[in-house]
Amino acid sequence: MRTPQRVPAGGLPDEVTIYEVGPRDGLQNESAIVDVKVKAEFIRRLVEAGLRTVETTSFVHPKWVPQLADATELLAQLDLPDDVRAPVLVPNERGLDRALAAGVREIAIFASATETFAAKNLNSTVDEQFAMFTPTVQRALAEGLSVRGYVSMCYGDPWEGDVPIEQVVKVGARLVDLGCHELSLxxxxxxxxxxxxxxxxxxxxxxxVPIDKLAVHFHDTYGQALANTLTAFREGVTTVDSSAGGLGGCPYAESATGNLATEDLLWQLNGLGIKTGVDLPKLVETSVWMAEQLGKPSPSRVVQALAG
Incomplete structure (x- = not known):
């Protein structure tokens, strides 16, 4: 299998952390329910390929995201190595209760930078969402869990258009002040x-907000995800979210297409000589296998090139 010629560039980190979101953010928008055994196998294959942070599922109410209704059953089927982080998304204290019962040690909460998306996704205002987050985060921290904060609509909103930078910073900084150890933009x-x-x-x-608390999460709707990620690396960010095979979207924002494909990211990082610990050929095999389970080809350009 072809690999890129390694030519390092200045101003970039020596090593980055890939925060794999395929099993959660990647699958949540699939209309056909994926069997829980397939999801478990997908996660195992991702870990075998070298990914050490894999967001596995979400404890959101099944009515809102039916694809992830099997969260408890899925986690019961996993037996991951001790060095693998397996965070889950929780929307509120009820979700936290389920996560704690399942033995989860790391959670993520999901905030909106805009009023319209907060109303559609969380049934709240931007300010009101913190009334929901605060007891959830406080309890999680008291239980010794790590908490990640997502901020959505950081660069634009399909209903409101441009989003002021200061508005995004205000929301994100509040999550950090609440106790989030990492903030994904x-x-x-x-x-x-x-x-x-x-x-x-x-x-x-x-x-x-320290640079080492920031992570980036790009979708590739306009083909800018890799360029944006490289820019973030040059600014000092060392954690990037991506989805194996380019799976994903957002069930509450129809204009959102797939996430940055982990394989496309790896091709770039390998060419730059940046360490990730992930085996690209194994990951390509995993995404080809998952595409077969879903009955449609992977949108990842690297998967298409290397598996074609």
Whole structure:
């Protein structure tokens, strides 16, 4: 299997962390329910390929995301190595109760930077969402869990259009102040461009949020995900969310297409000589297998090139 010629570039980290979201963010928008055994096998294959952070599922109410209704059953089928982080998304205290009962040690909460998306996704306002998050995060921290915070619609909103940078920073900084150990900045509808990425990251650090607390999460709607990710690396970010095979979207934002494909990211990182610990050929095999389970080809350009 072909590999890129390694030619390092200056101003980039020596090593990055890939936060794999395929099993949760990647599958949540699939209309046909994926069998829980297939999901468990998918996660095992991702781990065998070298991924050490795999977001497995969500404890959201089954009515809202039917695809993830089997969260408890799925986690019961997993027996992952001790060095693998397996976070789950929780929307509120009820979700946290289920996560704790399942033995989860790391959770993520999902906030909105805009009023319209907060209303559609969380049935709240931007301010009201924190009334829901606060007891959830406080309890999780008291139980010794790590808490990640997502901020959605950081670069644009399909209903509100442009989103002011200061508005995004205000929401994100509140999550950090609440106790989130990491903050993932989501380009939910894939409209970001490199200059915007630089400006947002700079605004967060200027507001006192350390660069090592920031992660990035890009969708590839307009083909900008890799360029935006490279820009974030140049700004000092070392954690990036991606989805094996480019799976994913957002059930509450129809204009959102797939996440940045982990294989496309790995091709770039391997060419730059940046360490990830992930075996690209094994991951390609995994995404080809998963595409067969879903009955449709992977949108990842690297998967298409290497498996074609």
């Amino acid at each position: 989501g380009d939910t509808i894939g409209v970001a461009t490199p200059g915007h990425v630089t400006a947002l990251i700079s605004a967060f650090t200027a507001a006192g």
